[in-house]
Amino acid sequence: MKPFRVWLVSFTVVGAVAGNGLAGNVSGRLELPPPPERPPVASKGFLDRVENPLAPVKPPPVAPHLLVVLEGEAKPESPAQVSWDLVGESFARPVIGVPVGAEVVIKNVSNTARSLVAAEDPKLIPSGPINPTGPKSFRPTEANIYTIGDRDAPHLKGTVVVVNTKYIATVDATGKFDFGDVPEGSYKLRVFFKSGWIDRPDDTVNVPAKGKHEVSAKIPAGYPLKK
Amino acid sequence: MFFSKIWFFLVAVAAAIALTIALVMPRPAQRAMVNEEHQRITVACGVIDILLTDDARNRIDLAGSFARTSEIVGALESASGADKLDDARMKQVRGVGEGVMKTIQGSRKPDFAILIDKRGRVVARVQLDENDYGDVLAGRPLVDDALAGYLRDDLWVQNGTMYFVTASPVVKRDPPVEYVGAIVLGHAVTNELSKKLVGSLGVDVGFYLGGDTVAGSKTLALDMTPMTAAVAKLKGDLSGDCAATHPIQVRAGNEDYTALVARLPGEAAQKKAFYTVYTKRPQELGFAATLKIVRQGDLSMATFPWIIVGAVFLIALAVGIGLMFFEADRPLRRLTADAVRLAKGETERLAEDAHPGKFGSIARSVNIAIDKLGRDAKSAKKDLDGLLGPAPEGSLGTIDLLATALPSSRPGGPAPAVAAPPSEFRFSGSGPTPSGPQHPRPGTPPPRPATPPPFKTVQTQPGHTPAPPSALGGSRHPTPAPLPVPTPAPASVSAPLSLDDDILGGFESEGRGTVDPYFKSVYDQFVSTKQSCGEPTAGLTYEKFAEKLVRNRDDLTSKTGCKDVRFTVYVKDGKAALKATPVKDEA
Structure with a gap:
């Protein structure tokens, strides 16, 4: 199995605990079905890929492409900044969640300059290359899904999911996630996978004032997405 | 000549077709060559794709070994x-x-x-x-x-x-x-790799990235525009590019090339990477250019059907000559021979039906001309009679009994080389001219000697004394008219005698002792004339003379159908001569 990469992603949340100060720790686990089939080979050469004879082929990774979001009725406070590292031929995480209004800072930690652009809004990212070790930042103002890529490197793609909440959690290889302290209230739990929201009934999560609240959600087989 | 014309027409059509084929054939050949070139370049493209795939397999094996x-x-x-x-x-x-x-x-x-x-x-x-x-x-x-x-x-x-x-x-x-x-x-991807790929294919290959040349088997700056345009049109599976695309024409400097483009797979495909298989375009071949590249071996017996060509040529020539012979030469030869016979007098007319086609027309035209000449001659005779007066009444003509019958060597020396007086033996119409002594042509005015004739004529007529020549002013002969001897009554004569049988000899016929007054009159005139000319008369007997006259009279009568014959004594070259003239009408 390809290891689940959780490093190089950081969320800086300012005012994580808001309101009356009463909050519960929300964590949970996604019941992950078997990974979907490996997509067709991209940029096939003269030959189709062949499995090596020494070890079974790894299934495609699922966890890096998953996000779990808790959306409440109250308007969230915007975090100051979300950092996203460009590590070479890929981003540190292929999918990141960003609260509306937060500043996304892309850091190029590779040796190659890139010219990134959002497919859904070419003006979202300031034009110009991101030189090695140099940053590039932008601030999405509305909830949306943005596909960030480099036209000179079609394989380099990352997805920015802009949501109206600051309670966004990544998932490890086992499906576990942790929101930390969440104010008391009723929330809807939504799961994002790769390029869209998982097509499943939204779970209602009632966060108590105190204590630890465990949430469990089941992902349908095949990871179907809402249209 | 009909079939000859048809044959020449067919030969001309065959020649025109052959020329057309000769001029047109290079074009289909050029197209065939271009198609073959396209086929070859398509196959080469496919082979290069196979070689690249095979190379990829080898490289994967190498990577596997490296990783192990x-x-x-x-x-x-x-x-x-x-x-x-x-x-x-x-x-x-x-x-x-x-x-x-x-x-x-x-x-x-x-x-x-x-x-x-x-x-x-x-x-x-x-x-x-x-x-x-x-x-x-x-x-x-x-x-x-x-x-x-x-x-x-x-x-x-x-x-x-x-x-x-x-x-x-x-x-x-x-x-x-x-x-x-x-x-x-x-x-x-290097030039060496490119050369290795096309080493045995007889084509060249170049690898390109967008509008840039990456490597190639030949250092050649091909025009990128048509190639990139062709690549832009390619859709679907890359592996089918070689078979799906059509060759294009590209230029490099002043030279034209036929090229086939195929996309390269992998990440490079997203940067419009492709390779081009190309070969120099063959020159356009016309008729003259085709002839220039003919080799000696192309005309050898082993490769060129000389036997067939020669046979066709000989057949065409033989048929042409045969048709010419049967339709022109042989009929012309027949007509020529017929004309020669006509000229010799062996025939009166040309045989019209014996000559086909145009030659028959020629024969008919000649016959028409002959008929016209006959009519003209008759007309001319009438005109001459009107001018010179009528011929002796009832006369059918005269025959000089001594002109040819007498020996050339006569007493008194040879006859002078002066034309004999005309001895016409006329027949009605334009019948055939009898062979023998030449007679003046009908319609031709008889020659009139400018000098007086070298002889004197004594004409005897039965019961009459010879009249002076002026009394015979109606005669149309240039010589002094001989005195006619009165036509005797028919006498029974036996076998004819030739004048050459020597009228000076004895007379042995059954008429011995019988004296025909007319023959006697002629005999007397003849003897008198001979004596006047100083010729000897010894041995000249009436019997022999009369026998000769009877024989000639009978001969003439049987030949000409005349009623009687009149004999005339005259002087020829200072010697006495005798002339017989058939008398048509007894009256």
Whole structure:
């Protein structure tokens, strides 16, 4: 199995605990079905890929492409900044969640300059290359899904999911996630996978004032997405 | 001549067709050659695709072998466990890679190698950007697939150079079996590789990236515009490009080339990488150009159907000559022979029905001319009679009994070379001219000597004394008219005698003792004339003379159908002569 990469992603949340100060720790686990089939080979050469004879082929990774979001009725406070590292031929995480209004800072930690652009809004990212070790930042103002890529490197793609909440959690290889302290209230739990929201009934999560609240959600087989 | 004309028409049509074929044939040949060239270039493109695929298979095998090297497995296993890669580890792993690279010899030796740990980080690079490490190559499809356990190939473009790259996972085979990384090997697309690909194909190949030339088997600056335009039209599966596309014409300097483009797969395809198989376009061949390139061997007996050509030529020639002979030469020869017979007097007219076609027309025209001449002659005779007076009444003509019958050697010396007086033996119409002494042609005025005739004529008539020539002013003969001897009564005569039988000899006929007064009169005139001319008359007897006259009279009567014959005595060349004239009408 390809290891689940959780490093190089950081969320800086300012005012994580808001309101009356009463909050519960929300964590949970996604019941992950078997990974979907490996997509067709991209940029096939003269030959189709062949499995090596020494070890079974790894299934495609699922966890890096998953996000779990808790959306409440109250308007969230915007975090100051979300950092996203460009590590070479890929981003540190292929999918990141960003609260509306937060500043996304892309850091190029590779040796190659890139010219990134959002497919859904070419003006979202300031034009110009991101030189090695140099940053590039932008601030999405509305909830949306943005596909960030480099036209000179079609394989380099990352997805920015802009949501109206600051309670966004990544998932490890086992499906576990942790929101930390969440104010008391009723929330809807939504799961994002790769390029869209998982097509499943939204779970209602009632966060108590105190204590630890465990949430469990089941992902349908095949990871179907809402249209 | 009908079939000759048909034959010449057919020969002309065949010649025109042959000329048309000769002029037109180079064009289909040119098209066939172009099609063959297209076929050849399409096949070459497919072969190059096969060679590249086969090469990819070999490179994958090489990458698999490279990844199975224990030193590589150990180095990447160690690197994968490290949170941070440093320079020392990079150099150590690079050294391992270089060591493995050295074991690969020949054309299979990669131009670079990249060693990647299981996290996707570049631990070391060999022979390309050797000092770069630590960056994440995970994300590139080739590397992702290799890290997942697949062997595959791809085409990368690094720093303007195109590489055939292959990747293989690196697997630790000792329990627990696990993936510890991947390796990537790269082979640059070079001119040498291009030459090797087309070595036995008879074409050239070039590799291009967008509008830039990457490598090629020949250093040639082909016009990129038509090639990039052709590439832009290509859709669907790349492997079918060679068969799906049509050859295009491209130029390089002043030379034209036929080219076939095919897209290259992999990441390079997204940068519009393609290769072009091309060959120099053959020159347009016309009739003259085709003749110029004919070789001696093309005309040898083994390759050229000389026998058939010769046979056709001989058949055409024989048929033409045969038709000419049967339709022209032979009829003309017949007409010529017929005309010669006509000229000789062997025939009166040309046989019209014996000559076909135009020759019959010629014969008819000649016959018409003959008829016209006859009519003209009759008309001319009438005119001459009107001018000179009528011929002796009842006369059918005269015959000079001595002109040919008498020996040339006569007493008194040979006859002078003066034309004999005209001895006409006329027949009615334009009948055939009897052979024998030449007579003046009808319609031709009789010759009138400017000098007085060299002889004197004594004409006797039965019961009359010879009249002076002036009394015969109606005679149309230029010589003094002989005195006619009165026509005797028919007498029974036996076998005719020739005048040459010597009228001076004895007379032995049954008429001996019988004296015909007319013959006696002629005899007396003849003797008198001879005496007057000083000729001897000894031996000249009446009996023989009369016998001769009877014989000639009978002969003339039987031949001409005349009623009687009148004999005339006259002087010819100073000697006595006798002339017989048939009398048509007794009255």
